[in-house]
Amino acid sequence: MLARLRTGAIEFVLPFVVALLILPFVISGGSLIPWAPATTDLEVYVYAAKDLLAGKDVYQTVSPRGLFFIYPPIAAILMIPLAFGPYVVWQLVWTALLILSQNLVLARTGMRRGVALALVSACVVIAMEPIRTTLGYGQVNTMLMMWVIADLLPVKGRRRIIPQGALIGLAAAIKLTPLLFLVFLFVVGRRRAVLVGTITFGVLTVVGAVVMWAGTVEFFTGLVGGNTKTSGPQYVGNQSLVGVTTRLAGETTPATLAGLAIAGIVALLSVLVAAYWWQHKERAFGVALVGIATCLASPLAWTHHWVWVLPLGVLAMIADQLPRWSRIAAGVLTVWVSVCLPLTVLPYHRGAADTYTAVQQVIANAGPVLGAALIVALAVRQVLLARATAGAERTTQSPAESTADDAPDAPAADSDDDSGGVSERGSGADDPGKQDYASGHD
Numbered sequence: 088m089l090a091r092l093r094t095g096a097i098e099f100v101l102p103f104v105v106a107l108l109i110l111p112f113v114i115s116g117g118s119l120i121p122w123a124p125a126t127t128d129l130e131v132y133v134y135a136a137k138d139l140l141a142g143k144d145v146y147q148t149v150s151p152r153g154l155f156f157i158y159p160p161i162a163a164i165l166m167i168p169l170a171f172g173p174y175v176v177w178q179l180v181w182t183a184l185l186i187l188s189q190n191l192v193l194a195r196t197g198m199r200r201g202v203a204l205a206l207v208s209a210c211v212v213i214a215m216e217p218i219r220t221t222l223g224y225g226q227v228n229t230m231l232m233m234w235v236i237a238d239l240l241p242v243k244g245r246r247r248i249i250p251q252g253a254l255i256g257l258a259a260a261i262k263l264t265p266l267l268f269l270v271f272l273f274v275v276g277r278r279r280a281v282l283v284g285t286i287t288f289g290v291l292t293v294v295g296a297v298v299m300w301a302g303t304v305e306f307f308t309g310l311v312g313g314n315t316k317t318s319g320p321q322y323v324g325n326q327s328l329v330g331v332t333t334r335l336a337g338e339t340t341p342a343t344l345a346g347l348a349i350a351g352i353v354a355l356l357s358v359l360v361a362a363y364w365w366q367h368k369e370r371a372f373g374v375a376l377v378g379i380a381t382c383l384a385s386p387l388a389w390t391h392h393w394v395w396v397l398p399l400g401v402l403a404m405i406a407d408q409l410p411r412w413s414r415i416a417a418g419v420l421t422v423w424v425s426v427c428l429p430l431t432v433l434p435y436h437r438g439a440a441d442t443y444t445a446v447q448q449v450i451a452n453a454g455p456v457l458g459a460a461l462i463v464a465l466a467v468r469q470v471l472l473a474r475a476t477a478g479a480e481r482t483t484q485s486p487a488e489s490t491a492d493d494a495p496d497a498p499a500a501d502s503d504d505d506s507g508g509v510s511e512r513g514s515g516a517d518d519p520g521k522q523d524y525a526s527g528h529d
Contacts (some may be wrong), residue, residue: 088429092458093132094200094201095190095236096202097185097201097202097205098190098194098201098204098205099183099187099205100204100205101206101208101209102186102189102190102205102208102209102211103183103186104184105209105212106182106186106212106215107122108126108178109212109213109219110126110178110182110222110223110278111123111124111125113219113222113223113224114126114127114220114223114224116152122175123139123150124178125176125223126178126181126223126224126225127150127152127154127179127224127225128154128224128225128226128227129177129178129225129226130152130154130174130225131148131150131155131156131160132156132166132169132225133166133169133174133177134148134149134156135148135156135163135166136163136166136167136168136169136170137170137301139163139164139167139170140167140170142304143162144301145163145299145302146302146305146306146309148521149411150360153220153264155173155316155317156420158261158262159260159261159262159263159292159295159303160296160299160302160306161260161261161292161293161294161297162260162261162262162295162302163286163292163294163295163299163302164294164295164298164299165191165261165295174272175182177495178225181225182222182225182300183379184214184230185221185222185229185230186208186222187233187234188229188230189208189212189218189229189233189316189394189397190204190208190231191233191339192229192232192233192236192397192398193207193208193211193398193401194237194239195236195242195371195372196387196398196401196402197371197402197405197406198221198239198377198401198405200333205437207212208269210301211397212336214425215396215397215400215424216390216393216424216425216426216427216507217387217391217394217396217397217424217425218393218394218397219392220390220391221394222390224391226247226391227261227262228391228394229394229397230390231258231262231265231396231512232283232378232394232395232397233262234254234255234257234258235255235258235265235268235374235378236252236371236374236398237254237255237270238252238253238255238268238280239251239255239272239370239374240370240371240374249281250279250283251272251277251280251283251356252269252272252277252279252280252281252282252283252285252287253283253284253286253287255269255272255280255284255287256283256284256285256286256287256288256289256291257287257288257291259284259288259337260287260288260291260292261324264381264384264385266288266384267354267357267377267384268284268377268381269284269285270283270299270358270373271358271362271373271374271377273283273358274358274359274362275362275365275366276396287434290460292329294419299357303327308442317387318437319333319338320333320336320343320346320387320452321333321334321338321441322387322430322431322435322440323430323435323439323442323451324389324390324429324430324435325387325388325431325438326382326389326390326392326393326424326429326454326455327350327382327383327385327387327388327455328346328350328353328384328385328455328459329343329344329347329348329385329386330346330387330388330452331352331452331455331456332349333346333348333440334448334451334452335448335452336441337441339417342492343386343437346386347386350383350384350385351384353380353383353384353459353462353463354380354381354383354384356463356466357376357377357379357380357462358377358380359466360371360372360373360376360462360465360466360469361376361377361428364376364394365470367408368408369402369406369409371398371402371406372399372402372409373404374398374404375395375398375399376399376413376461376462377402378395378398378467379393379395379396379399379401379458379462380422380458380462381395381481382458383455383458383459383462390424390427390430392427393424393454396420396421396424396425399417399420399421400417400418400421400422400425401415402414402464403417404418404419405417412469413465416457416460416461416464417461420458420461423453423454423457424454428450429450429451429454432450433446433447433450433451440500462512463492499518
């Protein structure tokens with residue numbers, strides 16, 4: 088235990104200090120001396136928690152910077168602790184939680200522990216736009232990703248404290264897109280985990296409805312229905328497939344429906360491809376692909392939602408069982424998202440997307456198109472491999488052996504026991520340098 092705490096401290100201090108130093112400069116309006124970063128989204132959470140305790144409608148809460156609370160009611164309930172204590176303390180605590188979250192993701196996806204992880208984590212804070220701006224805004228994205236990773240990629244041989252599926256249900260209750268991971272769990276045969284996740288999501292949603300019935304109705308009929316009180320889908324910061332179709336064809340109903348249909352297909356393919364890699368010793372890669380698909384499938388996926396390029400980028404470097412072309416594509420996607428050219432070089436005032444040139448459209452849409460293309464290409468590869476295998480089996484089977492009783496066995500459903508089956512990358516089973524980051528997240 089002491090060794091794990093010492094390793095965790097080594098990994099935590101450097102990226103945390105780097106985050107504190109750059110935080111005032113990430114979002115405009117911050118100050119280094121006195122230290123007062125403009126964590127605008129954390130500010131919304133604080134005001135919503137205070138308004139909830141005061142009996143006000145949190146969906147009418149407006150922060151001093153003019154931002155609205157747009158999460159499900161249970162999110163406001165879970166953020167009630169933010170209503171107490173100095174705001175600067177919560178800025179420090181929130182930043183620390185985000186750093187711990189990204190370190191756990193790095194550890195669970197195969198990054199070597201200790202100084203190496205600390206250096207990589209510090210570089211990620213500086214160079215990876217989704218991680219940096221999640222810290223800058225005081226967002227929840229990295230924490231939600233960490234919960235999913237902790238749920239799906241436990242340390243092999245260590246007893247699970249929280250039932251599998253519960254953390255995914257929690258993440259989905261706060262932000263609906265992680266529900267796709269429950270579909271993934273169903274496909275790989277983790278029926279018990281699906282049940283746990285569904286119950287967790289349902290119970291938390293019901294609690295939100297009991298405490299805030301009117302807010303629940305408003306969220307599911309208004310905000311989920313498209314009245315998001317934020318920029319529209321055409322805004323270039325929206326790096327989802329709906330963003331692509333509306334930028335190319337205008338912010339119309341047909342363009343939105345086309346984007347949602349394409350997104351649904353890509354999400355389904357991501358689950359099937361991820362299930363394949365789950366069975367072929369690259370579980371973390373499959374999980375990362377589904378995470379990317381949640382960004383592609385969401386009607387609104389701002390650039391800072393793309394934190395899933397963190398595990399994808401790590402696996403592009405170390406997952407030697409993946410096809411070389413897929414590692415290159417994953418690496419290119421990670422770099423592209425990290426640099427964030429759409430918000431760096433393109434105009435993004437209201438209506439700007441209506442006048443984008445062909446080159447500007449390429450820059451605006453390259454990220455989600457590349458992400459979708461990677462998933463589709465892996466799906467095509469999977470189909471071709473299956474056909475080639477089936478053809479080879481037919482060729483080698485003699486007529487005398489070709490009977491109805493010789494049909495190939497169906498693949499066994501994945502066991503609910505994490506201690507068995509194929510080993511997942513980042514489990515730390517064979518390398519003491521890759522032990523669990525924080526056993527409390529199991």
